[in-house]
Amino acid sequence: MLALLAAGCATPGTRGALYDDLGGQAGIEKLVGRFIFEIGNDALIRPYFEETDLDRFHEKLTEQICEVSGGPCRYSGDSMVDSHRNMGVTEAHFNQTVDLLIRAMEAEDIPHRVQNRLLAVLAPLREDIIYQ
Amino acid sequence: MRKWKKSWALGLLLLPDLCQAADGKLLATPGVSQVEGSAGGGLVPWAMLAGYASRDEVSASAFATRVSVDDYRLEVWGAAFNWQDRVELSAAHQNFTLKQSGDEIRQNVYGLKVRLYGDVVYSTWPQLSLGLQHKRLKDPAIAEAVGADRTDHDTEFYLAASKLHLGALAGYNLLWNVTLRSSRSNQLGLLGYGGDEESSRELLGEASLAVLLHRQWALGYEYRMKPDNLGFAEEDDWSDFFIAYFPSKSFNVTAAYADLGSIAGEDDQKGLYLSMTGYLW
Numbered sequence: 193m194l195a196l197l198a199a200g201c202a203t204p205g206t207r208g209a210l211y212d213d214l215g216g217q218a219g220i221e222k223l224v225g226r227f228i229f230e231i232g233n234d235a236l237i238r239p240y241f242e243e244t245d246l247d248r249f250h251e252k253l254t255e256q257i258c259e260v261s262g263g264p265c266r267y268s269g270d271s272m273v274d275s276h277r278n279m280g281v282t283e284a285h286f287n288q289t290v291d292l293l294i295r296a297m298e299a300e301d302i303p304h305r306v307q308n309r310l311l312a313v314l315a316p317l318r319e320d321i322i323y324q
Numbered sequence: 325m326r327k328w329k330k331s332w333a334l335g336l337l338l339l340p341d342l343c344q345a346a347d348g349k350l351l352a353t354p355g356v357s358q359v360e361g362s363a364g365g366g367l368v369p370w371a372m373l374a375g376y377a378s379r380d381e382v383s384a385s386a387f388a389t390r391v392s393v394d395d396y397r398l399e400v401w402g403a404a405f406n407w408q409d410r411v412e413l414s415a416a417h418q419n420f421t422l423k424q425s426g427d428e429i430r431q432n433v434y435g436l437k438v439r440l441y442g443d444v445v446y447s448t449w450p451q452l453s454l455g456l457q458h459k460r461l462k463d464p465a466i467a468e469a470v471g472a473d474r475t476d477h478d479t480e481f482y483l484a485a486s487k488l489h490l491g492a493l494a495g496y497n498l499l500w501n502v503t504l505r506s507s508r509s510n511q512l513g514l515l516g517y518g519g520d521e522e523s524s525r526e527l528l529g530e531a532s533l534a535v536l537l538h539r540q541w542a543l544g545y546e547y548r549m550k551p552d553n554l555g556f557a558e559e560d561d562w563s564d565f566f567i568a569y570f571p572s573k574s575f576n577v578t579a580a581y582a583d584l585g586s587i588a589g590e591d592d593q594k595g596l597y598l599s600m601t602g603y604l605w
Contacts, residue, residue, distance in 0.1 A: 315445065
């Protein structure tokens, strides 16, 4: 834990754009790649992605995280409501997916305090994702 | 035997479902167990319901707590059930020991909590819950001797608001809770309800503040106002500093330094609070 705290102190925790703290375009692409890997390993969440074009998903989610973290991108994918319509994403599955994202961030050595800031900007999407 | 085997096999089949059944929240966000059995901090009931159940799930948990201050020891154990993140039922048994004489006072607390609004992490406004704690005093002799108004049972009500702010404190998650309780319980009810100086309920404020240092660690402070109904001795507000560790969604342990003030004429009651909660599914 101390090592992680120290890691959190070494990077600018609150200063600068979240986009930069995530490692910019390259860092976000790697994170999304790892997130897709975690989804593929999860029996509960994987079925939601069986029909998904993963290359496109990788590209659009990277774009979206880039935009919400203050980077120079515009998300060009479908709205959250449209892309989750009739998927019946439950609150539990949503939270499980958040746990997978946290696992991916841990695997990519993203500092705890940067993780929380990304979760904070993604959290408002929840109401457009669950029970659509 | 055959029948037993069959039900055991069925149990095993159901187990994976049940294990997965209550995983629907971020680690540490349901809090821990408070001294009267409700989900909360150590002293204060929070708006969160016990366990990791989301709105499609159920969850059950059990806890044990021990607070040892200079002249007294409080041991509590109990269980809580969470139905679809809407209703929490809890039961707790308190055993309060006077260290010098060895006398014991036992009380049972039955709790009901209903989530009225929101999600502690995701909703714009704080999660809001309404709760009650029905207290039944098993050993009324001391309560009678010190002038309590009622010594059999009483029910108190509370309204709790809790909110976790993601990354709000320099990137750390910040959690706050405010609870308003209507009570006349003397020292949780262990010394009865109401007294010679005041027999009616009053509104009391309780508050908690915690910082999540990492996913698995929370550091915080709690304050709980208390009534002061008995003429024979002062009753003080309670407070504690706590650190809680959440190794997984199955288990957490909390250590705190509690300041319980003056209890039944003995001043400056301070000491260690230890508590653990296990989530069965």
